[in-house]
Amino acid sequence: MALPIESESSEKLSRRDFLWYTLIWSGLGASLLSTLAYLRLPAWSPGLEPVVLGVPQDLSLGEVKAFPAYQTWLIRNESGFYALRSVCTHLGCTPVWKSDLTQFHCPCHHSYFDLAGLREKGPALRALERYRLFWGQQGEIMLDRSQTFRRELGEWEDAGAWLPFPRA
Numbered sequence: 130m131a132l133p134i135e136s137e138s139s140e141k142l143s144r145r146d147f148l149w150y151t152l153i154w155s156g157l158g159a160s161l162l163s164t165l166a167y168l169r170l171p172a173w174s175p176g177l178e179p180v181v182l183g184v185p186q187d188l189s190l191g192e193v194k195a196f197p198a199y200q201t202w203l204i205r206n207e208s209g210f211y212a213l214r215s216v217c218t219h220l221g222c223t224p225v226w227k228s229d230l231t232q233f234h235c236p237c238h239h240s241y242f243d244l245a246g247l248r249e250k251g252p253a254l255r256a257l258e259r260y261r262l263f264w265g266q267q268g269e270i271m272l273d274r275s276q277t278f279r280r281e282l283g284e285w286e287d288a289g290a291w292l293p294f295p296r297a
């Protein structure tokens with residue numbers, strides 16, 4: 130009769146140990162993964178070096194093409210191309226393009242921006258920002274996220290805030 134009691138006792142102890150080991154190893158594993166994620170973050174996220182977005186023929190007039198990895202929308206209008214930064218100027222959420230409304234809508238607090246990136250309504254007080262565009266050597270549309278342009282500072286007319294097309 131002593132055997133089952135010992136067995137039950139050791140089984141309870143074993144379960145307790147198992148739970149402790151699970152807890153400890155889970156914590157260590159989570160810490161390790163967090164550390165690895167932190168150390169490898171630069172390799173996972175794109176840098177700010179210029180990237181090719183495509184060629185002019187990729188977009189028709191009025192079309193919006195999203196590049197989520199670069200937080201960018203590339204838009205073509207009658208004058209050429211411009212790149213909007215897909216970060217809400219209220220508190221930094223990511224708006225979505227509503228093609229049926231021809232608006233960018235921020236789901237966080239419902240700011241709306243028109244196709245040009247101008248604020249239409251909502252708590253955001255200013256327009257979306259633009260990234261710099263320039264022509265690549267083979268006629269590609271190049272994105273440079275190291276430079277932004279703010280409309281309220283009069284920067285949307287600066288070189289690079291839009292890419293004239295057809296080219297002069």
Ligand code: FES
Nearest residue numbers: 217219220235238
């Ligand atoms: S973050 Fe976009 S409306 Fe608040």
